[in-house]
Structures are given as structure tokens and as C-alpha cells.
Amino acid sequence: MSYQHHIDKERCKGCGLCVSVCPKKVLEMATEINDKGYFPAYQARPEDCVFCAMCSEMCPDVAISICQVDDNVVGKTRQESTHG
């Protein structure tokens, strides 16, 4: 079982709260704007992320999601696709 960290950069309003709360200094603000004209946050050092979820709890725009990835799901999906 592993985790995935995802920032929806089009939801992000560039407030920087997630960057300031991250205990591992994983996040930084991008230098390119998104469709809304904000500089979104991104994982500059994803290898340092401990998936503590501080950033996703802090984000006022619910732009950050952390989900568990079951490695077995890939195998199951492949089995289902053999039908038809």
C-alpha cells in the first residue's frame, strides 16, 4: 500500500498556506500561472513528503488530495477488461 499526493492546480488560488504548514518543506509556489491567473503550489520535493495531510487540511480551496493506492487494484482492473 502506498500514498498519492495530488494538487489540483486549477483549484489552487495561490494563498501559500500549504507551503507554510508543510513540516518537510516539500511544497513551493510555481512560477507559471494557472487558468485563473494564480501561481499554484506544487511538490518541489515529493520524495520528502511523509503524507501527514497537514497541507490538505489547511487548504481553503480543497485543492490537495491524498489517497491510498492499493497495488492490487491494477491487477483487478486488468482482469475486468478481458470481458467483451
Ligand code: SF4
Ligand atoms: S502531506 Fe505533509 S509532508 Fe506531504 S506535502 Fe503535505 S504537509 Fe508536506
Ligand code: SF4
Ligand atoms: S493552500 Fe490550497 S489554495 Fe493555498 S496555495 Fe496551497 S493548494 Fe493552493
